Every structure is written in structure tokens, then in C-alpha cells.
Amino acid sequence: MALNKKMHPRNPYKTQPSFKDLAVKNEEFRLHATIDISGKVSIDFKKAETIRALTRALLKEDWNLDVTLPKEYLVPTVPLRLNYILWIEDLVAALKLEDTGSPVYGIDIGTGASCIYPLLASRKNGWNMIGVEKDNTCLNHAQQNVLHNKLESLVKVCKNDGEMIIDTSVMDGAFEPMPTYFHFTMCNPPFFSSEEELEKTHKSRSANSPRPPPNNARTGSANEVVVEGGEVAFVHKMIDDSQQAKDKIRIFTTMLGHKSSVSKVLKYLKEKNISEIASTEFCQGHTTRWGIAWSHVEKLTCESLSADNFVDQKKQKSKPPVRHVLPTSNCAFKTFDSLMEKVKILLKNLDLQFRCVIKDVKSIGYQVTALNNTWSNQRRKRRDEQRMIKKVGQPSEDSSSTKCTNSQTEQITEVPTSHGTNSSTDLTDEPPLKKAKLTESVPLLVFGFIIREEETEGDSNSYVFEMSWLHGSGGKDLIHQVMQYVKNNLK
Secondary structure, three states: OOOHHHOOOOOHHHOOOOHHHHHHHOHHHHOOEEEOOOOOEEEOOOOHHHHHHHHHHHHHHHHOOOOOOOOOOOOOOHHHHHHHHHHHHHHHHHOOOOOOOOOOEEEEEOOOOOOHHHHHHHHHHOOEEEEEEOOHHHHHHHHHHHHHOOOOOOEEEEEOOOOOOOOHHHHOOOOOOOOOOEEEEEEOOOOEOOHHHHHHHHHOOOOOOOOOOOOOOOOOOHHHHEOOOHHHHHHHHHHHHHOOOOOOEEEEEEEEOOHHHHHHHHHHHHHOOOOEEEEEEEEEOOEEEEEEEEEOOOOOOOHHHEHHHOOOOOOOOOOOOEEEEEEHHHOOOOOHHHHHHHHHHHHHHOOOEEEEEEEOOOEEEEEEEEOOOOOOOHHHHHHHHHHHHHHHOOOHHHHHHHHHHHHHHHHOOOOOOOOOOOHHHOOOOOOOOOOHHHHHOOOOEEEEEEEEEEOOOOOOOEEEEEEEEEEOOOOOOHHHHHHHHHHHHOO
């Protein structure tokens, strides 16, 4: 599980599930598990039947999904599929496409026999999904999986008989009422251009061969893993089709199986004058995959999602985030919502600009910008203010309150939304922006700030704070100072 630490931060499989617990709960999986003399339970990832049993067990135990996985077809790995869905969540949240309480609509191109993406997305998030499939056998299995899990109100499986990969006709009448637009498409295209390339890749790990598939048993029919021209040609066709669908779909995304494909796809997007592009890596186990997103109507500008930040992680020396863990039993905030209200007050008190880029029930993430150092020497500043108040003979409490209120009214801003959404549709309730701020000066510090509630041993949970430096003229050490300020004011 070498790459698990690089998995999406909200992916529960960052910590490998207990095979022992899974074997106790799931009889099918138990048949494929072995126990050694020390009591450790393990499985053989080289066997396709074992991978199938593990996937079915995880879907059943963690997501209450009973999914049939035919032997001759692709067996989806749950952590990888969940990484993709979590990235889609980030795109929807960061771009603020989702009005408060409004449904999200997505299309899975080539949904396969398992229909894994629509099933997970609808079960996890309540999203409305269309699964599109060409192969009749896969189509029938996908429809049965939807019906068996009683998700037919949220998931529709449609046949695509046409030449277009992105065919918007499948949207017509799929849901009532018909949405104005769909939020996204997603796709796990065939990786290989021929069966010969597939065989060569599976057997070789030389520097000249394409990137191999995961370090476990190979599954999937030829139709699912092989396409003329390989994944690059397939995605190029998707990009062409997306230009005709730009008025009906906001974001287009795809997964790529070869690292060499990423630069080719990005180059083609720019040749088509598509400048709004985002990319990411999906890391899990011993496998890395890549995600590309583009849009004809939305601004894809969040630093954490920018295609300009696509770098070779082997060459990038990234520091772990600055982290602070606060047990709920040791603080005054007994609910996650009350803690977040306090955090927002602290950010506002420091005149920091911030916007929500990730939001979940028990986690939230901000992109925070500081134009000036407002957190250093806080005690001295308060003493100086108190002395000034006494000199002019004003009550300290009222004066301090007035000063704070005025400061927040005049200076507190958020980072602007990418398409002019007003505050009534924002994910958070912070005040509107003064957009001139960021263009008038170079930021001292820009960082990601994630707060989440995690389960811990015992009766209480813990609040986890993580700050990750993105850029800024002040350097990375300022992150520690901001975290110290937060820690001091949460006691």
C-alpha cells in the first residue's frame, strides 16, 4: 500500500481495511482469506477471484451496495473509484456549481457491467447519475445492479448507439424535472490501443514499455480495456464532442492510465483553445492514475486543481502539512459546526481572505490568502490598544468591539467565486468579496486549511487541523505562525 498516504484526504481507504474484520463479516471474502501462525489475515492479489471478492465485500460492508461482478468483465477497485468521485466533489464544491440544497447531475461514460461510479455517487452523495454503455451485456448487468440496490430513482442506465462519445441525447427525459444543465461527465476509458500492447504492458516493466496496470490480477474484457488509438485518441474524441455539449454540461473529466498520455491530452486541449483545465493524480496501493478536467464555461482556477501544478511527484519535494490534533474532550466545542464558527471568526479577525473549496459533513477545506502579517505579536497589539483606549477615556469593551466590527466590515473578504455566484448560493456564509484586493498586491501567504473530525479510540473524537503552504512571498515558515495563533485561540 505504498501510495496510500497520497490518496485523497477524505478517502477512508488511506488506512487499509482490516481483512480480519472483513473476513468475519463477509462469508464470500472469508473463502479467499488466509491466516498465518501469528493470526494475521492476508489475501492473494494475483488471483482475479480474490479481487472480485474483496471489491464485493467492501461495497457491501462500507457502502451497503450488493453488486454483481461478472467473471468476464472488469472488476473495479473501490479505493481508486472513490478517489475519482472525491475529486469530482472538489470540482463541484470549488466552482460552487451546487446551489444550496439543489441536486447534482452527472454522466458516467462507459459505466461497465458494475455501474460502479453511478452506484457509489448516488449512495454516497445522493447525486443523480446517468450511466452510458455501448456493450449490450454490460448494459444489462448495469441495469440489474441498479435495480437490485433500489437506486433506480437516482441512477439511469442508457444505451449509446451513436458515434459520439459524449451524446447529450441521453439527458433528454432521464430525470423529471429536467435540469438546466448537468454538472459533470466522468469516464474511465480503455487504456490500450491493441491486445498486443496490453499483453506487452502486463508482462514488462522496462523503461520503454507503457505504464503497467495495478500490481494484481488483470481483469476486464477486450472491449473494456482496448480501443483503436488507445486512451489518447479516445479522449481527443471526447474533447471534440465536448465542444458541441458545452451548453448542457459544465465540466468534462476523464481518467488516464498512462502518465505519457497526460501531456498529449493537455497539449490537445490547448490546441483547441480550451484554457480552463485542471488535473490531479489518483494514488492508491501500488497504482497511480491521472485525472484531467476541462470546461468551456467555468473557471478552473483553484491552485490545488490547476493543470499548471501537474508535476512529477518523484521530483517534487513536498513537505507534509502542519498538523494539530485537538481532542473534543479537551475543548469547549462539542459539535463540528460550533468549531467551524469559531475558526471563521479567527480568520476574519486576522483580515484573511478565504473561500471554501471542500465541504463535507465532518470536514471542510479553505483556500486562505494573507496580504499582510496580522497574526504576529498579538498580545503586544492588544496591550497597545488597551493603553490607547484608556488615554481617550473610552470603555475598553465597547471600543474594542467597535474596532473589530469596523475592521471586519471594511476589510474582511473572501477569494472570489469563479463565475460570479452571489452569496446566497455560496457553500459558506462569509461576506461578499472586494475583488480588487488580490490584484493590487502580491499575497504574503496562500495556504490550504483543512479541518475535520476524526474517530479516535475511546468515547470521544478529535478535531484535526492541517495547513499546507501553496505559495506566497513570505515563505513556508509563516504557516507555523498561523497555526500557533489558531491553537492559542482554541484553548
